[in-house]
Amino acid sequence: MKDLRERLQSVISKIKRAPIIDEKTLNEILRDIQRALLYADVSVDLILQLTNNIKERIRKEKLPPGFSKRELLLKLVYDELIRMLGGEAKYKPLSKTGKTYTMILIGIEGSGKTTTAAKLAYFYKKRGFNTGIVCADNYRPGAYHQLRQLGEQIGVEVYGEANKSAVEIALHGIEYFKKKKIDLIIIDTAGRHKDEEELMKEMDRLIAEVNPDEVVLVLDATIGRQAEKQAEAFNRIAKVRSIIVTKLDGAARGGGALAAVVKTGARISFIGTGEKIDELEIFDPPSFVSKLLGLGDLKALVEKFKSYEELDRKRLEAISKGDFTLVDLLDQLLALRKMGPLKKILDLLPGGYSLPKNFEETSEENVKKWIAIMQSMTKRELLHPEIIDRERMLRIAKGSGTSIRDVKALLKSYRMTKSYLRKFAKQRKKIPLGI
Ligand code: GDP
Numbered sequence: 001m002k003d004l005r006e007r008l009q010s011v012i013s014k015i016k017r018a019p020i021i022d023e024k025t026l027n028e029i030l031r032d033i034q035r036a037l038l039y040a041d042v043s044v045d046l047i048l049q050l051t052n053n054i055k056e057r058i059r060k061e062k063l064p065p066g067f068s069k070r071e072l073l074l075k076l077v078y079d080e081l082i083r084m085l086g087g088e089a090k091y092k093p094l095s096k097t098g099k100t101y102t103m104i105l106i107g108i109e110g111s112g113k114t115t116t117a118a119k120l121a122y123f124y125k126k127r128g129f130n131t132g133i134v135c136a137d138n139y140r141p142g143a144y145h146q147l148r149q150l151g152e153q154i155g156v157e158v159y160g161e162a163n164k165s166a167v168e169i170a171l172h173g174i175e176y177f178k179k180k181k182i183d184l185i186i187i188d189t190a191g192r193h194k195d196e197e198e199l200m201k202e203m204d205r206l207i208a209e210v211n212p213d214e215v216v217l218v219l220d221a222t223i224g225r226q227a228e229k230q231a232e233a234f235n236r237i238a239k240v241r242s243i244i245v246t247k248l249d250g251a252a253r254g255g256g257a258l259a260a261v262v263k264t265g266a267r268i269s270f271i272g273t274g275e276k277i278d279e280l281e282i283f284d285p286p287s288f289v290s291k292l293l294g295l296g297d298l299k300a301l302v303e304k305f306k307s308y309e310e311l312d313r314k315r316l317e318a319i320s321k322g323d324f325t326l327v328d329l330l331d332q333l334l335a336l337r338k339m340g341p342l343k344k345i346l347d348l349l350p351g352g353y354s355l356p357k358n359f360e361e362t363s364e365e366n367v368k369k370w371i372a373i374m375q376s377m378t379k380r381e382l383l384h385p386e387i388i389d390r391e392r393m394l395r396i397a398k399g400s401g402t403s404i405r406d407v408k409a410l411l412k413s414y415r416m417t418k419s420y421l422r423k424f425a426k427q428r429k430k431i432p433l434g435i
Pocket residue numbers: 107108109110111112113114115116191246247248249250271272273274275279
């Protein structure tokens with residue numbers, strides 16, 4: 001992941017350094033992102049999807065007041081990488097239920113099953129689970145020994161038997177640990193077979209007999225986008241509930257592996273980030289992407305966007321309830337020069353409401369005038385227009401280069417819109433609405 005991290009971080013500093021974010025710079029930056037992802041073995045369709053999304057969003061999304069285009073671009077790169085890696089939601093680990101939970105790890109040889117079995121046992125042990133590991137790998141003589149050693153290191157018991165079939169060992173192991181009231185049983189399996197088909201067949205049989213609560217596929221990140229095929233192949237035979245992607249620490253193609261797995265619709269639960277027992281992390285796309293982009297300061301930026309979005313949403317809610325101030329009107333006019341968002345709110349309502357006529361007929365010239373008028377008002381006037389007397393009107397008209405008549409017309413339109421919004425807010429109360 002180091003290469004991808006370095007490449008993406010250099011894109012980020014390019015965004016930060018660019019004198020302006022114009023079409024040319026944007027295209028250059030998107031090309032750099034494409035190149036970085038291509039090196040990480042992300043498939044071309046996913047890359048194009050990501051850069052097209054950024055391009056479209058930067059064109060469409062309104063720039064919140066106080067934000068620069070540069071900041072919006074940084075935020076979009078962050079957003080779209082998260083989307084590519086499965087979205088905001090973080091995997092929720094198991095919680096204790098009082099019942100024994102069984103988990104079986106499958107995957108090809110060398111993918112990291114045995115190491116991961118021990119890592120998982122350790123992870124849950126730290127969270128207060130009694131854990132036990134069953135070594136159902138009867139192919140490799142050293143397998144049981146390897147697990148025993150790992151188990152000793154973390155104080156977790158390992159169950160194994162010689163000269164038995166994997167199914168027998170797994171069933172005996174479950175029985176053994178259930179008697180001990182173990183919370184979580186992790187079954188490690190073999191991955192060595194003469195071909196993939198044989199392995200699939202055996203896993204199919206094993207899972208049918210053992211009937212675990214969860215089938216976990218362990219995938220090696222170094223295979224890059226091939227992970228998609230592997231995930232699909234395993235998913236055909238067994239209902240894979242979650243995927244653990246290992247060796248992300250060294251894998252140049254790790255990004256490609258993660259994106260490919262996400263593409264199959266599978267859930268990545270954990271990632272392996274080293275050989276050591278505690279090098280297992282819950283997969284959390286936002287924090288993963290933050291690390292990838294190396295953005296301590298991006299975090300603050302993202303928070304800033306979030307709080308703005310929240311504010312915006314709250315304002316929209318308030319407006320839809322009829323709580324509409326001149327400040328909102330000014331915001332709307334400034335941001336869109338049209339009554340776009342207000343119209344949108346109306347569109348959400350049943351009954352085909354439309355804007356009052358005087359608003360629909362608002363000409364571009366009027367909009368300009370209104371903006372100038374409102375910009376000449378004090379904050380208090382904007383929030384409490386009822387205090388605007390003749391004297392104030394005169395001042396506002398002078399300040400905005402308009403006439404008292406214009407100021408009056410604006411205030412009248414505002415009052416009409418407000419009472420109109422109030423009216424349908426009341427009506428709306430009678431109609432259940434999902435906004
Ligand atoms: P298995 O055949 O699927 O059971 O795979 P093993 O658990 O035996 O692991 C194969 C090799 O990969 C071992 O050398 C492990 O130390 C190594 N390995 C497993 N997980 C990781 C990881 O997250 N990072 C790194 N760097 N190595 C890992």
